[in-house]
Every structure is written in C-alpha cells, then in structure tokens.
Amino acid sequence: MGFRNFRFQIVVRVLLLVATVFVFFKIGFNATLVSTQIFVGLLISGQTVALIVFMERTTNRLIKFLNTIKYDDFTEVFTSRGEGEKFDELYKSYNEVIKKFKDIRSEKEATTHYFQAVVQHIGIGILTFKKSGEVQLMNNAAKCLLQVPRLEQIEHLRAVSPQLVEQLLTLPAGQSAVLKLPHGKERVPVSLYAVDLVLRGEDFRLVSIQNIQRELEDKEMEAWQNLIRVLTHEIMNSVTPIASLAGSVAADVQDYLEAQPGTQICLEREETEDMGLALQTIEKRSQGLVRFVNDFRSLARVPTPKKQLFSVEEMLKQLQLLFQEEVAHENILFIVNCRPASLTVLADRELLEQVLINLVRNAIHALADQPNKTLQLEAFQDEDSRTVLQVSDNGTGISEEAQEQIFLPFYTTKPTGSGIGLSLSKQIMRLHKGSLSVSSELSKGTTFTLRF
Template identity: 30%
Template structure:
C-alpha cells in the first residue's frame, strides 16, 4: 500500500505538468501563427483556458497534498494517544510508589561489585535522613543480609531509641541485572500499643484476683485481733502474745498488699484522655512551680524551654503533666549523688512537624542492659520502687496519641523523648 501511494502521487503530478505544458505549447503555436494578432476573441479564450487549467492544476496539487497528508494525520493521533496513555500510567505508578505507606529500597547486585542500596520513595528517604536512623550504613547492611521471599524483623537505632521494622525482600532481574526490592515497614508504635494492651489486661486480671483474696484476709485478721482482747484472760500469757503478734502481722501485711496491688490497678484504669488545646509554655510553668524548689534546695536546678514559645498541643493537660512529673521524679532520684544536679525539659518541633519533648538529666543514665526493660510494669532497680512509674508514663503518653522512648544521650545522663 505504501508503494502504491508513493507511485500514484508522482503520476498525478506528472499529468498536471503535462497539461500545463500542452497549454503553454498551444499558446505558443497560436502566437507564432499570428492568430492572436488577427483575433482578439481567440486571445481572450486562450487566456481563460490557461486560467482554468491553472486552477485545475492548483486543485489537483492541493488534493494530492491532502491525500498524502491524510494517512499521516489518521495515524498520528492514535500514536500520540497511545504514547500519552503510557506516559500517564508511568506517572501514576511513580506517584503511587512515591507515596506508598512503606519504605521501598532497591539493592543492585552487580557481579564483582559491592551491593548498592538506593531509596526509592519518600518514606525510604525520610527513614535514612538525618534525625531518624542514626546509622544508615548499618541499616543498609541489615537490608542486604535479609533472605529473599521471607519476612523478618530487624531493629535499628534512631534518635528516639531502637526501632523495630518488618522487612520483606523480592528478587528480580532488570535488563539482565540482578536486583532486589526491599519493603520495610516500621512497626515499633504498633508493637508498643499491643504490648501496652497486653500488660493492661494482665494487670487488670491479676489485681482483680489478688484483691478478691486479700481483702477478706485483711478484714478477718483485723477482726480476729480485736476479738483476742475478749479472750486474753482465758488464754496463757505466751499464747496471748503469740496470737497478738501473728494476727497483727497478718493484718498489716494484708493491708500493705492491698495498697500495693491498688497502685498497680491504676495502670489498667487510666481514664480516657480529654484532649484540649494546651499551651506548652503554661504547662511548663506549672510543672516548674511544683518541682524546681526541690532541685534548688539541694543545690541543683531544673530548667524549662519551649521553642517557639507559641507551641500548642491538643492533649489531656492533666495526664501530660503527670507524665512529666513522673519523669522528673525519676531524674531527681537518679541525680541524688551528683554534685550540681541538673534537669532540662525542652519542647520543639522535630522532623515532619512532630512535636518533641526532651527530659534530660546529668545523672548516671540507664545501663544498656536495662534499656529494653525500663518501661515494663513491675520492673525496677530501686530498693523501694514498685516498678510502675515509667510504665505509667508510657500509658499516659500512649493514651494521648504519643510515644515515649529512652534515647542515648550524647553526654552523661538519661534522655527521655516524648513525641506527638
């Protein structure tokens, strides 16, 4: 078909040119014969015929051009539409990958070369940007070492502490080059929420059952101790003494256990948060009035800062205040033997416009072996501690939609980071 169109177009053009040549030849012969001089009418007719032939030739050339262009015009829109569709699909796929709710990485495995890890979307770039993963190279090494087609859990250090993430790896080949596609989803917040819920249920069941048993023991032991006064004259002196001591010990111990278990019950009975717009500068002023005098009384100091001063937060003011008081109480105890003890509470906006509150002291800090356990209910390193202070802090912060982590401080001391 293409060859036929290519043949017909020159043929038509050749016919038009022959017609024009014939017309020109006729006019030349007529002029040479002197007919045009003798007959003005013939001259006019020849001129009209020439104009007519020229018009026919022009229309033929125009039709030839249109006929030659029509197949291209008929083909070009379809091709352009197909190309535009492919471009739109590629852009849509790129947008979906860029905003996928997981971090995507590509690992290039060139033979004889070091495996190269590349972030593919916004979540991946944020994960390895300054302020999140403290050692991106360590994270890359862990990704390269993950097995293909099997999910696994990894942990990496961040400015808020160790964060755990679920990893899945797929192997593929692109243009003959071996690659791996890695999907990484941080799940620390979800795991923390599930752990809190499990502890809350466990504490609720234990305290309920223990209280049901302790309450009658405490009541009956106190009643028996009171009845002993009516029987003293009928019992030997040594028996009276032994019974009095035993019943008093049972009563006191049962009463102490009731109070002890009651304090743990508070972990499972935290009331729902009543969020309100709170100016952090006002909150810090109230907390400073409560705790700063005790620090100054022993030669230390407590400082508070908000940057910018207009920072506000939608949170339950009472619960956040209690969480800060608990953290500051721990800092006060941890720095008891430190000369010039100091604690600083600061609030600022972190990466991603997330509000961050740091509580930093200059005490001995938390040993690395204990960091993973400090928020666990019942766990304590204090001789007189009950192990609910930091557990309550985590519960209160979590109820308000935040997280609290222990972060390794650059200098000496402990650093707790609250993030909303």
C-alpha cells in the same frame, strides 16, 4: 524512470503549465480563435487542478500518518505508489514509526495487564478514585472486605458504612485510620492508608484497606501474656515469702502445742518477739500486695482527658517552682526552656502535669550518683508543627533491654519502684492521641519525649 521521480514530475508539470499559459496569451483575443482559446484555457485549468491534486496527495498521506498516531490506529500500512526513491524512503520511515508505536502500545498493555493481575491477587484491598468520587480501580480483596461486587461511586459505600466514606474522602494523605466494617454478623477492624496522586493533570486518591483483626488479636494475646507474666511475678514475689513465713510460725506454734499439752502455754520473751516480728513482716508484705493491686486498679481507670488550650511556658515555670527545693538540695542544675514563649497545647493540664512530674522525679533519681547533675525540661515545635516536650538528664542512662520494657505495667529498674508511673504516663499520652518515647545511652543520660 523519469516519472517515478517526484521532483521531475513537479518540474515537468510546472513547465507544461507555463508553456500553456504562454500559448494562451500568444494567441491573444482573436475572434477567429475563440475555440482555441477556450481549449487552451480549459487545458490550463486542468493542468492546475492536476498539479494541486498531485501535491495534496502527498500531504494527505502525511495527514493520514499523523491521524494514525493520534488515534492509535496502527493497522495502516503505507506502500510505494511509484512516486520516486525519496517517497519510498518516506513511506518506509512511516511504517517503521508505526511499528515502533505498535510495539510500545503492546508492551504497555502487557505491563498494564501484569500490574492489574498483581493488584487483583494481593491480599490488601486497593481502591483508587477521582476527587469527584468516581472509582477507577477496586481489586478483589477490596470487594471482599467491602462486600460489593462492583463500585462506581464512593458515595455508594454509605450503605456499607457512612464512617468509611468520610474517612476515604477526608483522611489526610500519608496518614492511616482504623475503623470497623460490617462483615456478615460481625464487625471487622480494618486499617485505611491514603495517598494522593496526580496523573495527567488529574487528582486521584489511592487507599489501601487491610483487615487487621489477626494482628490485633495477636497484639491482644501478647499484651495479656505480658500482663499475666508481670502479675504472676509480682504476686509470687509477695505471696511466697508470706506463705513461707506463715508456715514457719504455724510450725512453731504446733511445736509449742505438742510440747505443752496443758491449757496454758508458756513462751519466752525472745520467742514471743520472734513470732511478733514474723507476724509484722507478714502484715507488711500483705499491705504491699494490697498496694500493688490498688496500683493495678488505678492503671485501668485513667480518666478521660478534659482538653483545653493553655500556655506551655506557664506550666513549665510552675513545675520549676514545684521542684525548686528538691533540685537545690540535690545540687541539680534545672534548666527550663520554652520556644516560642507563646507556645500553647490542647491537652488536659492536670494529667499532663502528672506525666511531667513523674518524668522529672525519675530524672532526679537517675542523677543521684552523678557528680555534675543537669536536668532539662524544654518545649518546642517540630518540623511538622507538632508540640514536643522533652525531659532530659545526664544520669546513668537505661540499657537497650530495659528501654524495650520500660513502659510495661509494673516493670521498674528502681528497687522501690512500683512500675506504674511510666505505663500510666504512656496511657495518658495515648488518650491525648500523642506519644511518649525514650532514648538513652548508658553513662550518658536519658531523654523522654512527649509529642502531641
């Protein structure tokens, strides 16, 4: 039992070494005892080496344990070598720690395999790569969209689409882009969305690639259906009364022809006036239908913006001067505010003024029945440093149902409106890569927001 105790072995070895050294010096350097001195010296050396080896054996096992963790080699098992109860406990703890690490690694591998299976089976293409362009992961959907069985470097995709490579490398994080990829003899529209990640101190980029052809076709079909519905409604509204009135006049003329079979027909003044009024009404409605068609043509022919950098405050002051007489006549408080005064925007000034004039005029109409009329035109920068222009009024407001359709071509809430202005304004903002939105509450007012 004694030599199974590590502490006891150390004490015994040290005492034996001390006793041997004492004997060595006790003998002294007597010439007659040279052999004995050599023997005792060798014994001291042997005991010292044995003590060092005994101590290093424990250290080596600790180093072996740490290397096991360092290199993820969890096949090692530490067994007792009769070094005492404390070492038995130590080796047991070693084995428990190794088992814990082994379980964690198994769980991690299982989780990794699970997520890899999920990523490989989803319908959206997933592509991850380092900033250097080295590809880390590409799922089956991405391989199908890009038509590449494997990929090591993003640059290798230049053979597929140079534009795709540029978007993958330069697309700002959190933003999306749409482009077309060759797919057989066709070109398929895809949407890219990029996210930048940092993993263990190294930068990665994750890009999702989604085929949006079906979505675009659905949206296109929906747009065509809405357009056909609006066109049909507007044309029928004009053609139906024209046809009815023309039929009525034709019936009257036929009655006169049958009642007076001679070469001359006599009409009373009142009857002639009625027929003339009917023909004038037909002409007026026909002209309205022509104007409607011309409005539709103008909606489809928005010019390409000629962008230039200009002062927003100067433009707003000119608009304020333009509407000065009209707002004064309507007793409207017209507030113009630009912050900062040096705010500029890169846009086609004429087209932007056209949008703002349309919105201000709509606001003036919305204020017609209000007792205290306020119209505000302001410009500022939002939290993303984007230029924002807003046209606000405290008029009658717009219902939620109307807000959903207000930008549709030919949709209008005004009895005399053409329904072209807001649709044209939204199209102009889209050509500027911007947006036009509306927020409104009934009886409280409306705000149109232009964001560049």
